Amino acid sequence: MPTLICVRQLYARAAWIACLGVTAVLAVPSIALACGCFSPQQPPPDEVDFAVDQESEQIIFEVPGDGTITAHVLIRYQGKPESFAWLVPVPTAPELALSETFTFAALDQATGPILGASATDLCPGPAYRCEYHPACPPLAYCPGARPARPDSGIGLGGDMSSAADFGSDAAADPGAPPVDVIGREIIGSYDTLTFAAGDAAAAVVWLRDNGFLVNETTAPFMQPYADAGMVFVASRLVPGADVDEIRPLRMTYEAEEPMVPLRLTAIGTQPHLTVTSFIYAPVAYEPRDHPLIPFPEDALTRGPEGRLNYGMVLARAVDDAGGDGFVEEFGGTPPGTERFRDGRCCTGTGDTCGIGGDGLCQCPADDFDAEDCGEDVVAGVGLLGDLAGRHGRVTRLTTRISAEEMTFDPAFRAADATPGATRRLTLTAERFSLSNCTADVLDRAALGDAVADDACSAVYCGEGECVLTDGGAGCACNDGFVARQFQDLDGAPSVTCVPETPPVDLEAGGVDLPSSCGAIDCGSGTCVDLNGFPSCQCEPGTGAALGLGSAGAPRCLTATHRSGSPGAERFTAALRDLEVCAPAPPTCRDGGWLVPLESDGVACLRNVPDPARLVVPPAPECRNDLCLDAEGNPVTRSDWRRRNDGCSAAAPSAPWLVLGLWLWARRRR
Numbered sequence: 246m247p248t249l250i251c252v253r254q255l256y257a258r259a260a261w262i263a264c265l266g267v268t269a270v271l272a273v274p275s276i277a278l279a280c281g282c283f284s285p286q287q288p289p290p291d292e293v294d295f296a297v298d299q300e301s302e303q304i305i306f307e308v309p310g311d312g313t314i315t316a317h318v319l320i321r322y323q324g325k326p327e328s329f330a331w332l333v334p335v336p337t338a339p340e341l342a343l344s345e346t347f348t349f350a351a352l353d354q355a356t357g358p359i360l361g362a363s364a365t366d367l368c369p370g371p372a373y374r375c376e377y378h379p380a381c382p383p384l385a386y387c388p389g390a391r392p393a394r395p396d397s398g399i400g401l402g403g404d405m406s407s408a409a410d411f412g413s414d415a416a417a418d419p420g421a422p423p424v425d426v427i428g429r430e431i432i433g434s435y436d437t438l439t440f441a442a443g444d445a446a447a448a449v450v451w452l453r454d455n456g457f458l459v460n461e462t463t464a465p466f467m468q469p470y471a472d473a474g475m476v477f478v479a480s481r482l483v484p485g486a487d488v489d490e491i492r493p494l495r496m497t498y499e500a501e502e503p504m505v506p507l508r509l510t511a512i513g514t515q516p517h518l519t520v521t522s523f524i525y526a527p528v529a530y531e532p533r534d535h536p537l538i539p540f541p542e543d544a545l546t547r548g549p550e551g552r553l554n555y556g557m558v559l560a561r562a563v564d565d566a567g568g569d570g571f572v573e574e575f576g577g578t579p580p581g582t583e584r585f586r587d588g589r590c591c592t593g594t595g596d597t598c599g600i601g602g603d604g605l606c607q608c609p610a611d612d613f614d615a616e617d618c619g620e621d622v623v624a625g626v627g628l629l630g631d632l633a634g635r636h637g638r639v640t641r642l643t644t645r646i647s648a649e650e651m652t653f654d655p656a657f658r659a660a661d662a663t664p665g666a667t668r669r670l671t672l673t674a675e676r677f678s679l680s681n682c683t684a685d686v687l688d689r690a691a692l693g694d695a696v697a698d699d700a701c702s703a704v705y706c707g708e709g710e711c712v713l714t715d716g717g718a719g720c721a722c723n724d725g726f727v728a729r730q731f732q733d734l735d736g737a738p739s740v741t742c743v744p745e746t747p748p749v750d751l752e753a754g755g756v757d758l759p760s761s762c763g764a765i766d767c768g769s770g771t772c773v774d775l776n777g778f779p780s781c782q783c784e785p786g787t788g789a790a791l792g793l794g795s796a797g798a799p800r801c802l803t804a805t806h807r808s809g810s811p812g813a814e815r816f817t818a819a820l821r822d823l824e825v826c827a828p829a830p831p832t833c834r835d836g837g838w839l840v841p842l843e844s845d846g847v848a849c850l851r852n853v854p855d856p857a858r859l860v861v862p863p864a865p866e867c868r869n870d871l872c873l874d875a876e877g878n879p880v881t882r883s884d885w886r887r888r889n890d891g892c893s894a895a896a897p898s899a900p901w902l903v904l905g906l907w908l909w910a911r912r913r914r
Contacts (some may be wrong), residue, residue, distance in 0.1 A: 347625025369846030556734025577667025728789030770801030
């Protein structure tokens with residue numbers, strides 16, 4: 246059932262490893278504080294893995310306008326997931342209490358950016374096409390003639406192709422894989438594969454061969470979705486995973502405006518920390534004293550491996566705005582429980598379908614299905630509905646910020662402008678390609694540079710340059726910066742440049758902490774310990790790419806190409822400026838000639854036809870004095886008449902022949 250799939254998918258996203266450590270409250274009048282910092286305790290002498298890596302931070306602020314604010318805080322960081330697999334078809338002094346994890350998952354899906362993807366083939370179209378004179382009409386059978394072989398196809402006036410040949414140009418390549426992989430990436434605890442398939446049975450075999458736990462009996466249920474052109478998402482958790490969930494904390498206190506104390510967060514955070522604030526209030530909200538920036542959609546794309554670069558582009562856009570900008574991802578009417586009442590079974594008036602007590606959570610907003618859904622899901626949906634009922638508007642503001650940039654505590658104020666209709670950030674990740682006409686590109690060096698640069702589409706180095714190495718794209722950091730590997734917004738590992746001296750030194754008080762560099766191999770570089778996180782200072786001429794089995798650290802390899810950019814761009818846009826030869830002219834059948842077409846391609850020696858092929862040949866002479874005899878052979882109509890009418894008229898008919906023979910016999914007597 247669609248609702249069941251939705252609930253399970255949301256709950257999977259809600260199974261975060263969460264932790265909250267509030268270590269201080271600043272005495273700032275009329276400013277609400279939410280969040281805090283991670284401050285690791287001094288580890289045992291033999292404990293090396295002591296660092297706390299805050300991955301992202303989400304806060305729900307309630308601003309009713311009565312001088313109080315309620316903040317629901319969820320923080321997640323990288324943990325160890327458990328093994329799991331699934332497949333789904335797809336066409337977003339305080340008063341303390343616990344909040345609901347599932348609410349964050351539902352709210353995130355309902356208000357998060359809608360990201361589409363498209364691909365444009367830049368190969369030019371043909372510069373010529375074949376033209377033919379109208380064919381002569383097919384010959385009819387002569388009057389009275391009947392075909393000797395009526396099923397032979399003789400005399401149909403055309404070159405009939407066999408069924409085996411029909412559509413052969415569009416037939417699938419028998420060597421092509423059974424699935425069309427759209428993208429594969431690590432998202433939190435999940436290794437996900439998005440694909441399209443025409444033959445579900447073949448797709449199931451392919452998935453099993455690639456390590457996904459899919460049963461062969463799944464194929465008949467997949468096939469209708471495949472026939473409808475839908476795509477599939479196959480997911481598995483990282484092997485050996487372990488899930489430990491801690492519920493968010495809710496705080497209610499006296500204040501006028503919400504604020505996030507980022508300066509405290511700098512103690513234990515990863516680079517480009519994603520901070521998202523959901524502000525429930527009667528009016529729209531905006532950052533106070535910090536810019537609200539537009540998202541640069543012209544940089545959004547998928548990298549060559551299919552990875553969407555939304556998070557990287559967001560980080561670069563914030564940095565380009567001075568390191569303190571915010572993007573509005575949603576603004577408008579808060580989502581409520583209506584999304585959990587879809588379908589005829591979830592009506593809110595009773596268990597009309599008799600699904601209560603079946604062990605499946607189909608209607609979490611309805612009392613009759615509460616036991617099946619579980620307390621956490623029901624409570625999470627209930628809180629989502631309560632928030633929508635108490636507040637007329639929600640604004641979602643997101644930024645990405647690193648520890649060295651956490652020198653301010655962003656506050657939010659009611660927006661001056663009159664809020665408009667509900668708006669949700671909707672973007673399209675465009676990707677351009679010349680892969681189908683590589684040999685026809687005139688400037689091969691520029692093509693090679695663009696293809697190499699494309700590896701940096703989903704990498705953002707910040708204070709460094711994205712380079713290509715034998716191990717993939719990596720970062721050549723500026724002086725004073727080192728490379729660090731971290732978990733990015735999409736859940737997949739990334740590399741970026743961070744200060745070689747962290748803004749917060751955990752050993753400043755004389756505490757002797759163990760180094761994280763003991764088992765780290767940086768390749769052509771030196772390991773630098775940053776508060777328990779291994780980083781690599783690479784030698785000149787190298788770049789730090791994702792490490793291979795190097796305990797969460799990058800590896801310095803020789804740079805084979807330099808992009809001249811920190812990355813996070815739509816590098817394939819450069820392909821639009823390259824000149825490409827138009828395709829070679831087609832070979833026309835007998836009687837045909839070439840007609841020029843408008844083409845984006847340029848004229849090259851190999852695609853300029855012989856002038857004689859442009860000359861229009863004489864039109865065929867169609868004869869109307871021919872017809873087909875019984876054997877299907879053309880004859881003139883006059884010959885046919887003489888053969889059938891003329892000859893039979895000169896010959897005596899049967900009665901006269903008898904009379905003539907009788908007279909001849911009498912004369913002989």
